Amino acid sequence: MNLLITGAAGFIGSHFVLRHVEKLPHDRIVVLDKLTYAADRSFLDPVSSKITFIEGDIADQQLVSKIVDDHTIDIIINFAAESHVDNSISDASPFIHTNIVGVQSLIEVCKAHPGLKLFHISTDEVYGDLDDADSPYKVGDALTPSSPYAASKAAGELLVIAAMRTYGIPACISRCTNNFGPHQADEKLIPTIIRNALQKNPVPLYAKGKNKRDWLYVTDHCDALELILATPWSFHDEKIGSGHIFNISADSEKENIAVAEALLDLLSASRDLITFVQDRPGHDWRYAIDSSAVRNLGWKPKVGFEEGLKMTIGWYRNKYTKRS
Numbered sequence: 601m602n603l604l605i606t607g608a609a610g611f612i613g614s615h616f617v618l619r620h621v622e623k624l625p626h627d628r629i630v631v632l633d634k635l636t637y638a639a640d641r642s643f644l645d646p647v648s649s650k651i652t653f654i655e656g657d658i659a660d661q662q663l664v665s666k667i668v669d670d671h672t673i674d675i676i677i678n679f680a681a682e683s684h685v686d687n688s689i690s691d692a693s694p695f696i697h698t699n700i701v702g703v704q705s706l707i708e709v710c711k712a713h714p715g716l717k718l719f720h721i722s723t724d725e726v727y728g729d730l731d732d733a734d735s736p737y738k739v740g741d742a743l744t745p746s747s748p749y750a751a752s753k754a755a756g757e758l759l760v761i762a763a764m765r766t767y768g769i770p771a772c773i774s775r776c777t778n779n780f781g782p783h784q785a786d787e788k789l790i791p792t793i794i795r796n797a798l799q800k801n802p803v804p805l806y807a808k809g810k811n812k813r814d815w816l817y818v819t820d821h822c823d824a825l826e827l828i829l830a831t832p833w834s835f836h837d838e839k840i841g842s843g844h845i846f847n848i849s850a851d852s853e854k855e856n857i858a859v860a861e862a863l864l865d866l867l868s869a870s871r872d873l874i875t876f877v878q879d880r881p882g883h884d885w886r887y888a889i890d891s892s893a894v895r896n897l898g899w900k901p902k903v904g905f906e907e908g909l910k911m912t913i914g915w916y917r918n919k920y921t922k923r924s
């Protein structure tokens with residue numbers, strides 16, 4: 601297969617590419633990334649001789665179309681996104697550009713190249729949040745996003761769903777819970793806790809740290825995506841008449857304060873570093889999704905929460921110690 605993988609100089613996409621090259625070395629991979637603040641091209645250094653890297657924007661339809669032609673691409677896997685909720689609250693415009701206009705640009709390229717598949721990587725945040733007693737969201741439940749980030753991801757998804765129906769584009773969408781692991785941008789919760797703990801600075805937590813997230817180690821997410829990719833009926837088929845959407849979750853819900861305490865304990869830092877700060881506007885309380893469809897394909901997470909935290913700490917300790 602010839603794959604165009606967008607946003608793969610970022611957190612999840614870089615892990616996906618590193619694993620894919622190892623697993624299926626005969627596939628040809630082109631990476632397209634705009635190299636925003638969240639990217640680090642050096643993540644791909646271990647495979648740089650085995651992939652083609654192009655710096656550019658998914659919203660540049662002409663560029664994407666040329667890449668598809670030049671490299672006879674079979675499938676676009678779209679990890680490219682603006683992904684930080686707080687940034688979307690300050691300024692939604694880059695989110696509209698990449699997560700909506702960028703996705704439509706990929707759809708236009710698919711329209712012009714019949715048979716070209718689109719695997720769109722999305723998030724459980726499109727569903728909105730849940731109360732403690734609620735059952736996990738299922739595929740098919742209404743999308744009720746809370747933040748401009750989640751709304752832009754929901755809009756991008758709806759464009760993909762409409763493109764499956766209207767143009768018969770073979771497409772698939774995955775919605776995953778919170779990922780953790782190496783390569784995540786410094787601003788996100790777990791890198792922020794580790795960095796501050798290493799520097800003995802206050803560890804900021806919104807409100808009382810009681811919001812719950814379901815944490816999945818990043819390579820487990822990548823393995824689920826590989827399985828979906830390898831399952832022919834994952835993609836929309838005009839004869840079946842409906843597109844496919846997969847929830848991916850760890851079923852490992854934790855309060856943010858429990859995550860902070862676990863990290864501080866593993867780092868032998870004092871829990872007194874935890875400092876509660878003013879809550880994020882519109883802050884989602886709890887995420888939980890039903891991932892039985894991908895589990896029925898034979899997937900389940902392999903990396904336990906504490907094991908994953910230890911690997912994550914090891915990587916960031918190296919990064920933050922080198923820097924200082």
Ligand SMILES: NC(=O)c1ccc[n+]([C@@H]2O[C@H](COP(=O)([O-])OP(=O)(O)OC[C@H]3O[C@@H](n4cnc5c(N)ncnc54)[C@H](O)[C@@H]3O)[C@@H](O)[C@H]2O)c1
Binds near residue numbers: 634640657658775784
């Ligand atoms: N991180 C999570 O916990 C999580 C959970 C579920 C789903 N997701 C989804 O997975 C995908 C990847 O998330 P991530 O955490 O790796 O994000 P990230 O912010 O770490 O990386 C995003 C990458 O996309 C690139 N990019 C941004 N705008 C672009 C554009 N217009 N054209 C080309 N490249 C562009 C950036 O340079 C960066 O390399 C996103 O769609 C996100 O919504 C993330």
